Amino acid sequence: MNSWLTSHARALARALARMRAQPLATCLSIAVIAVAILLPLALYVVFANVTNAATRLNTDPSVNVYLVLAANDGDVREIEKRLRGLENSAAVRFIPREAALAEMRRISNLADLLAGIDNNPLPHAFAIKPKSSDAEALEKMRREISGIPKIETVTCGR
Numbered sequence: 001m002n003s004w005l006t007s008h009a010r011a012l013a014r015a016l017a018r019m020r021a022q023p024l025a026t027c028l029s030i031a032v033i034a035v036a037i038l039l040p041l042a043l044y045v046v047f048a049n050v051t052n053a054a055t056r057l058n059t060d061p062s063v064n065v066y067l068v069l070a071a072n073d074g075d076v077r078e079i080e081k082r083l084r085g086l087e088n089s090a091a092v093r094f095i096p097r098e099a100a101l102a103e104m105r106r107i108s109n110l111a112d113l114l115a116g117i118d119n120n121p122l123p124h125a126f127a128i129k130p131k132s133s134d135a136e137a138l139e140k141m142r143r144e145i146s147g148i149p150k151i152e153t154v155t156c157g158r
Contacts (some may be wrong), residue, residue, distance in 0.1 A: 060129065060133070061129075061130055061133040061138060061156065061157070062127060062128065062129060062130075062156075062157060063127075063128040063130060063138065063141060063142065063145065063154065063155070063156050064125060064126070064127055064128075064154070064155045064156075064157070065079075065083065065125060065126040065127075065128065065145055065151055065153075065154050066123045066124075066125050066151070066152050066153040066154075066155075067079065067123045067124045067125065067126075067150055067151055067152060068123065068150050068151070068152045069121075069123050070150075071123065071124055071150045075150045076094065076124055079126070079148060079150060079151065080092060080094055080126065082148055083126055083128060083145065083148075086128075086141060086144060086145070088130045088131050088132055088137050088138075088140070088141045089128055089129075089130065089131070089141075090128075090129045090130060090131040091128070091129040092126055092127075092128050092129075093126065093127045093128075093129075094124070094125075094126055095124070095125040095126065095127060096124055097120050097122045097123055097124050097125075098120065100122045100125060101120050101122050104122070123152065128141075128145075138156045139156070141156075142154050142156050
């Protein structure tokens with residue numbers, strides 16, 4: 001065991017002497033080894049982050065329908081029935097104006113400003129998931145929905 005420690009101590013002394021004799025070559029060797037170790041790690045981190053971001057992207061088309069502010073509960077039920085009956089409608093989700101305001105307060109920096117308002121300025125809305133993502137089918141759907149009374153705005157997007 002003693003000879004093993006002595007051998008390692010001599011090897012360390014020779015290595016340090018060579019490093020002092022050639023500092024530039026030593027630094028370049030250390031840099032090359034560091035890059036060789038860090039490059040795969042950096043590529044893995046970038047790949048993991050891109051994959052994580054890509055899985056959160058919503059690429060499904062959606063149609064958002066905003067009602068006029070004067071729409072009452074009866075209007076909402078009638079419009080929902082008509083939206084569910086559309087040929088290209090896979091799923092219809094109603095978003096009440098109170099829920100939209102609460103969500104806006106939760107996610108925006110406007111909570112103080114929104115606390116000072118007396119009336120809710122947001123309309124009732126519907127989020128529709130279409131069966132077909134074809135541009136022509138979405139445009140036809142938008143035109144059909146725009147013709148329904150008490151609907152103010154219809155947006156299509158991804």
